[in-house]
Amino acid sequence: MKLVVQKFGGSSVANPERMRRCAERAVAAKQAGQHVVIVVSAMGDSTDDLLELAAKFTKSPSRREIDQLLSTGEQVSSALMAMTLHGMGYEAVSLTGAQSGIKTEDASFTRARIASIDDTRLRRELDAGRIPVVTGFQGVTNDGETATLGRGGSDTTAVALAAALKADVCEIYTDVDGIFTSDPRLVPTAVRRDRFTYDEMLEAASLGARVMHPRAVELGKKYNVPIKVLHSQIDGLGTLIAGEDPSMESRVVACVALKNDLGRIMIRDLPNRAGVQSAIFEPVAAANVSVDDIIQEETTPGHITLTFTLDRADITEIKPVVEIAAKRIWAEAAGSSARETDAGVIVRTGYCKVSAIGAGMRSHSGVASTMFKTLAQQGVRIENITTSEIAISCILEEADGPKALKAVHDAFGLGASETR
Amino acid sequence: MKLVVQKFGGSSVANPERMRRCAERAVAAKQAGQHVVIVVSAMGDSTDDLLELAAKFTKSPSRREIDQLLSTGEQVSSALMAMTLHGMGYEAVSLTGAQSGIKTEDASFTRARIASIDDTRLRRELDAGRIPVVTGFQGVTNDGETATLGRGGSDTTAVALAAALKADVCEIYTDVDGIFTSDPRLVPTAVRRDRFTYDEMLEAASLGARVMHPRAVELGKKYNVPIKVLHSQIDGLGTLIAGEDPSMESRVVACVALKNDLGRIMIRDLPNRAGVQSAIFEPVAAANVSVDDIIQEETTPGHITLTFTLDRADITEIKPVVEIAAKRIWAEAAGSSARETDAGVIVRTGYCKVSAIGAGMRSHSGVASTMFKTLAQQGVRIENITTSEIAISCILEEADGPKALKAVHDAFGLGASETR
Numbered sequence: 071m072k073l074v075v076q077k078f079g080g081s082s083v084a085n086p087e088r089m090r091r092c093a094e095r096a097v098a099a100k101q102a103g104q105h106v107v108i109v110v111s112a113m114g115d116s117t118d119d120l121l122e123l124a125a126k127f128t129k130s131p132s133r134r135e136i137d138q139l140l141s142t143g144e145q146v147s148s149a150l151m152a153m154t155l156h157g158m159g160y161e162a163v164s165l166t167g168a169q170s171g172i173k174t175e176d177a178s179f180t181r182a183r184i185a186s187i188d189d190t191r192l193r194r195e196l197d198a199g200r201i202p203v204v205t206g207f208q209g210v211t212n213d214g215e216t217a218t219l220g221r222g223g224s225d226t227t228a229v230a231l232a233a234a235l236k237a238d239v240c241e242i243y244t245d246v247d248g249i250f251t252s253d254p255r256l257v258p259t260a261v262r263r264d265r266f267t268y269d270e271m272l273e274a275a276s277l278g279a280r281v282m283h284p285r286a287v288e289l290g291k292k293y294n295v296p297i298k299v300l301h302s303q304i305d306g307l308g309t310l311i312a313g314e315d316p317s318m319e320s321r322v323v324a325c326v327a328l329k330n331d332l333g334r335i336m337i338r339d340l341p342n343r344a345g346v347q348s349a350i351f352e353p354v355a356a357a358n359v360s361v362d363d364i365i366q367e368e369t370t371p372g373h374i375t376l377t378f379t380l381d382r383a384d385i386t387e388i389k390p391v392v393e394i395a396a397k398r399i400w401a402e403a404a405g406s407s408a409r410e411t412d413a414g415v416i417v418r419t420g421y422c423k424v425s426a427i428g429a430g431m432r433s434h435s436g437v438a439s440t441m442f443k444t445l446a447q448q449g450v451r452i453e454n455i456t457t458s459e460i461a462i463s464c465i466l467e468e469a470d471g472p473k474a475l476k477a478v479h480d481a482f483g484l485g486a487s488e489t490r
Numbered sequence: 491m492k493l494v495v496q497k498f499g500g501s502s503v504a505n506p507e508r509m510r511r512c513a514e515r516a517v518a519a520k521q522a523g524q525h526v527v528i529v530v531s532a533m534g535d536s537t538d539d540l541l542e543l544a545a546k547f548t549k550s551p552s553r554r555e556i557d558q559l560l561s562t563g564e565q566v567s568s569a570l571m572a573m574t575l576h577g578m579g580y581e582a583v584s585l586t587g588a589q590s591g592i593k594t595e596d597a598s599f600t601r602a603r604i605a606s607i608d609d610t611r612l613r614r615e616l617d618a619g620r621i622p623v624v625t626g627f628q629g630v631t632n633d634g635e636t637a638t639l640g641r642g643g644s645d646t647t648a649v650a651l652a653a654a655l656k657a658d659v660c661e662i663y664t665d666v667d668g669i670f671t672s673d674p675r676l677v678p679t680a681v682r683r684d685r686f687t688y689d690e691m692l693e694a695a696s697l698g699a700r701v702m703h704p705r706a707v708e709l710g711k712k713y714n715v716p717i718k719v720l721h722s723q724i725d726g727l728g729t730l731i732a733g734e735d736p737s738m739e740s741r742v743v744a745c746v747a748l749k750n751d752l753g754r755i756m757i758r759d760l761p762n763r764a765g766v767q768s769a770i771f772e773p774v775a776a777a778n779v780s781v782d783d784i785i786q787e788e789t790t791p792g793h794i795t796l797t798f799t800l801d802r803a804d805i806t807e808i809k810p811v812v813e814i815a816a817k818r819i820w821a822e823a824a825g826s827s828a829r830e831t832d833a834g835v836i837v838r839t840g841y842c843k844v845s846a847i848g849a850g851m852r853s854h855s856g857v858a859s860t861m862f863k864t865l866a867q868q869g870v871r872i873e874n875i876t877t878s879e880i881a882i883s884c885i886l887e888e889a890d891g892p893k894a895l896k897a898v899h900d901a902f903g904l905g906a907s908e909t910r
Binding site: 086089120123124126127128129130131132134135136138139141142145146148149150152153154156157163164166168169191214215216 | 506509540543544546547548549550551552554555556558559561562565566568569570572573574576577583584586588589611634635636
């Protein structure tokens with residue numbers, strides 16, 4: 071018997087009408103002779119509401135208690151979804167993370183990782199003909215402590231359950247009807263793609279496309295779970311995220327993405343000696359800030375400038391960290407030299423990143439040159455370039471982002487009129 | 491080390507300021523060198539809010555799902571109470587029914603009874619110097635199902651925990667500063683009593699005094715847990731509910747209670763044969779309706795009238811049940827006799843019951859005659875009289891209730907000016 075895991079996000083279950091439409095999806099699968107497991111997020115903004123409530127009681131809530139509190143949001147929506155299914159004449163049973171056998175690693179409240187899934191209870195409910203409605207975003211430690219999974223938690227729950235139950239597909243229902251060649255709000259010619267590879271989705275997520283959390287995609291890749299992204303309220307074909315298949319070879323670029331709000335920190339006149347990079351980036355990593363791209367250039371013999379981009383929001387926190395580290399290096403260097411320097415930490419914001427992503431890039435050349443030529447034609451200056459195996463990214467002035475995105479999208483033949 | 495269980499009701503924890511005052515009670519006990527276990531109800535009206543929410547999703551929610559839903563109310567308040575204590579610099583940990591080891595009997599959702607308490611986790615938290623904040627009103631079945639305890643659930647949780655942990659006292663914090671000799675809204679001279687016996691409280695609860703649910707008092711009596719009723723927001727001496735002590739002998743009447751909204755069903759001309767009473771009251775009990783008082787009088791030789799009082803709200807449901815049972819009896823009787831009858835089921839509403847309650851009544855005479863004389867002086871007609879070992883009750887016209895209550899209260903010397 072086929073088995074499908076269906077995950078419904080917070081906006082998809084925000085009210086009785088919307089929840090009913092989600093329930094109809096489950097019923098349709100059930101009527102088609104499949105086993106169905108539902109995973110739900112907390113309704114609408116209820117997680118934020120709970121956090122706001124907590125803020126009224128204490129300024130710095132403990133992470134354990136935040137989890138005790140937040141986990142109720144999914145409990146509410148799972149109970150209501152089970153009730154909705156009952157009202158439609160179907161047997162269903164809401165299950166908390168603990169009841170579903172979702173075990174998390176210990177002592178990692180608010181950002182727990184799933185350690186294992188004991189599917190005994192879920193199997194029992196499925197065998198009894200019921201639709202289990204599992205609370206997303208939560209699990210239980212060996213000590214019986216409730217732990218939430220952090221960002222992307224409900225998607226992760228769904229994919230993890232699909233992996234544990236060897237589901238045929240994990241359907242992620244959301245408020246878009248699939249994944250597009252670019253953000254349709256920015257690129258009017260963007261079209262839905264039938265299929266992405268796991269790697270393309272992972273690159274797209276990290277490069278600014280907000281559809282699925284990379285964590286869930288990674289898990290899907292690891293256990294080879296086919297993931298389908300669909301609209302919860304409108305029928306459609308959706309987008310399948312899966313491994314590569316032979317027919318995909320002809321496609322070079324799958325999508326283009328824009329990431330805004332980048333800043334750049336430049337540290338000038340560092341001595342080019344072993345360990346200078348780690349002396350800068352270790353404290354940055356310790357502050358839990360992710361750095362986007364790093365460029366190193368030699369300015370005068372034996373001296374380098376280190377430049378890196380990062381989310382603008384992180385700059386306030388990280389600038390003093392970098393300055394302290396740099397000053398220590400300069401002070402040491404000053405002891406051994408008396409030359410004049412232009413040493414300094416220079417911060418600038420107002421950057422964006424346009425990326426082209428596609429698994430086919432591995433075996434195709436010419437992607438980079440098409441991108442550079444397109445940007446040149448648009449009169450856009452490229453501040454920096456970075457590449458991965460299946461993506462190429464250009465850092466640009468933020469004002470150039472939308473124009474560049476559109477041009478690159480259409481240059482790769484992704485536009486509605488050119489391809490499907 | 492002394493141990494106190496403190497239970498805070500929904501209105502006591504309805505907002506951050508009120509919750510903080512509750513937390514201060516726990517902190518005071520802790521600072522006095524005691525172990526403290528807190529039990530909380532859901533905040534304010536949140537249980538009703540959840541039920542209203544469920545009604546938007548289905549007309550007849552399953553009891554299991556109602557419990558999955560409602561149990562979140564106490565989870566929220568316990569997490570927020572733990573956060574409040576953290577904010578005050580105290581170590582605290584919120585615990586669900588399952589985490590607290592509160593096991594309920596199986597398959598009894600929405601009205602589960604506590605089967606046992608495994609205090610391992612609670613002991614561990616206490617030994618570590620933490621204040622456990624337990625969700626009231628809920629437990630877990632052997633199958634890991636969440637079950638709520640029904641009416642009076644949080645009081646019951648508190649007393650059960652106090653029994654399991656052999657607490658020195660179970661403090662029930664509410665919005666009154668103790669238990670009074672009568673309802674102060676009806677009897678201006680009513681005063682707080684320092685002490686009631688379990689039996690007095692049980693009688694008072696069933697006779698109309700709404701302070702503590704009898705279920706929790708029964709549990710306290712069974713395990714001999716001293717229960718103290720206190721105001722959560724105002725300092726005061728409160729009222730201790732405990733077993734009888736010698737000094738209480740001098741007090742005959744502890745309190746007087748008024749129960750309104752009673753109705754009366756009279757079944758006339760039943761043959762006085764064995765089994766006729768059970769033929770009437772078995773179907774009434776099967777409909778889960780409690781009957782207050784029953785009177786039987788012989789009208790003509792061999793024929794009786796059965797009269798009983800009950801809550802007015804139950805009349806609509808129970809009248810047809812009584813009629814069917816009576817008609818069957820009359821039909822059988824008609825076969826053996828051809829006499830004229832005034833058979834019929836007559837319903838009347840508009841009654842109340844005034845009761846005097848006191849453990850000292852057992853060894854004191856004259857209580858009934860004082861009560862009758864007082865009512866006569868007020869010109870109040872007594873419709874019916876019932877007595878138990880420690881209570882005497884008169885059924886009156888509802889309009890006479892308040893006047894009768896005041897007069898009886900003062901006649902037994904309970905008034906503020908006469909006694910303390």
